[in-house]
Amino acid sequence: MIVKSLELKDYRNYNHLNMQFSSGTNILYGENAQGKTNILEAVYLCGTTKSHRGSKDKEMVSFTEDEAHVRVILEKNQIPHRIDLHLKKNKAKGVAIDGIPIKRQSELFGMLNLVFFSPEDLYIIKNGPAERRRFIDLELCQLDKIYLNQLGNYNKVLAQRNNLLKQIAVNRNLIDTLNIWDEKLLEYGCKVIKTREEFINRLNDLVGEIHKKLTGGKEHLILQYEPNVRAADFEGKLKKYLEKDLALKMTNVGPHRDDLGFLLGDIDIRKYGSQGQQRTAALSCKLAEIDLVKSIIKENPILLLDDVLSELDRQRQNYLLNSIGDIQTMITCTGLEEFVNHRFAYDKVFQVVSGAVNSLEREI
Ligand SMILES: Nc1ncnc2c1ncn2[C@@H]1O[C@H](COP(=O)(O)OP(=O)(O)OP(=O)(O)O)[C@@H](O)[C@H]1O
Numbered sequence: 001m002i003v004k005s006l007e008l009k010d011y012r013n014y015n016h017l018n019m020q021f022s023s024g025t026n027i028l029y030g031e032n033a034q035g036k037t038n039i040l041e042a043v044y045l046c047g048t049t050k051s052h053r054g055s056k057d058k059e060m061v062s063f064t065e066d067e068a069h070v071r072v073i074l075e076k077n078q079i080p081h082r083i084d085l086h087l088k089k090n091k092a093k094g095v096a097i098d099g100i101p102i103k104r105q106s107e108l109f110g111m112l113n114l115v116f117f118s119p120e121d122l123y124i125i126k127n128g129p130a131e132r133r134r135f136i137d138l139e140l141c142q143l144d145k146i147y148l149n150q151l152g153n154y155n156k157v158l159a160q161r162n163n164l165l166k167q168i169a170v171n172r173n174l175i176d177t178l179n180i181w182d183e184k185l186l187e188y189g190c191k192v193i194k195t196r197e198e199f200i201n202r203l204n205d206l207v208g209e210i211h212k213k214l215t216g217g218k219e220h221l222i223l224q225y226e227p228n229v230r231a232a233d234f235e236g237k238l239k240k241y242l243e244k245d246l247a248l249k250m251t252n253v254g255p256h257r258d259d260l261g262f263l264l265g266d267i268d269i270r271k272y273g274s275q276g277q278q279r280t281a282a283l284s285c286k287l288a289e290i291d292l293v294k295s296i297i298k299e300n301p302i303l304l305l306d307d308v309l310s311e312l313d314r315q316r317q318n319y320l321l322n323s324i325g326d327i328q329t330m331i332t333c334t335g336l337e338e339f340v341n342h343r344f345a346y347d348k349v350f351q352v353v354s355g356a357v358n359s360l361e362r363e364i
């Protein structure tokens with residue numbers, strides 16, 4: 001799949017933008033705070049309906065406007081498609097595929113597969129488990145439509161169960177209705193646990209080799225799923241924690257408490273890794289994801305790299321640029337020197353200056 005063009009209206013610092021991408025490597029360069037990341041964010045939004053930064057819709061609409069429009073024209077199996085997003089400050093967003101509005105995010109499934117690497121990815125490793133669950137879920141939801149529904153159902157049931165726990169504190173008689181939610185929580189929860197386990201195992205199979213190359217053989221990275229509860233033990237543990245759940249008025253067991261471990265040998269880099277080790281591990285995960293997407297959807301994803309080169313030493317930059325291969329890529333940077341120094345071939349260059357983009361049409 002290929003993103004042919006992006007159109008923005010009143011989105012972040014863009015009043016109006018229309019840009020045509022090359023199917024190879026696109027470089028977006030410019031000084032800080034000009035709008036480079038905003039462009040990648042808008043492309044990502046069209047594939048996932050979510051900001052990679054976790055921003056709310058109202059934060060993406062231009063400060064002075066009430067609504068924003070984002071449009072991507074893409075090509076999939078040589079057939080063009082249009083994705084339109086209508087963001088509003090105070091209402092839910094509208095999404096349409098080829099002019100037909102969709103109701104659920106899952107209808108967008110498989111239209112536009114993206115792998116995004118941004119400086120914030122460091123926090124997948126550095127921050128708490130919630131960030132790591134978000135990483136697993138964002139990636140899995142792009143790859144697995146069934147998971148997307150199961151996770152949505154699990155989260156809904158969890159919210160309803162927590163709500164009921166609060167009501168039971170006021171009216172103990174309601175405790176009899178808890179069973180209905182427990183059954184559903186177990187049903188969806190076990191599926192979520194199993195899918196996450198399988199995904200992390202597959203990612204782990206790919207990540208070791210990539211990380212070894214990226215670090216010149218110095219480090220061996222292992223990803224380890226750390227479920228809060230194994231699927232087989234979920235029912236028993238849910239019963240065991242009933243009194244605690246009632247006392248705290250929330251559900252204490254389940255995949256909403258999962259974590260993902262990052263190990264270099266015996267060392268847990270979530271706690272003991274250097275900043276560079278953490279960043280490289282995050283990058284290895286993203287590169288592994290490209291291979292995983294390729295093998296699952298049998299199509300090349302689009303790679304979005306935000307300000308990635310300035311964070312890496314020369315060896316890691318080289319490995320990264322060499323490993324991109326033939327997939328459509330959009331890279332942001334503050335200058336073109338790195339690419340020239342590495343004799344890295346790129347297809348199209350855009351200069352980004354305060355919410356405007358000049359296409360330099362430099363084909364190499
Ligand atoms: N809702 C909004 N309305 C208008 N402007 C916004 C909005 N949200 C963010 N901006 C502005 O967009 C500008 C560009 O942001 P962006 O993150 O794309 O910069 P960048 O070119 O990637 O910079 P850097 O090199 O520092 O990463 C910022 O100055 C920010 O203030």
Ligand SMILES: [Mg+2]
Binds near residue numbers: 036306307332
């Ligand atoms: Mg940026």
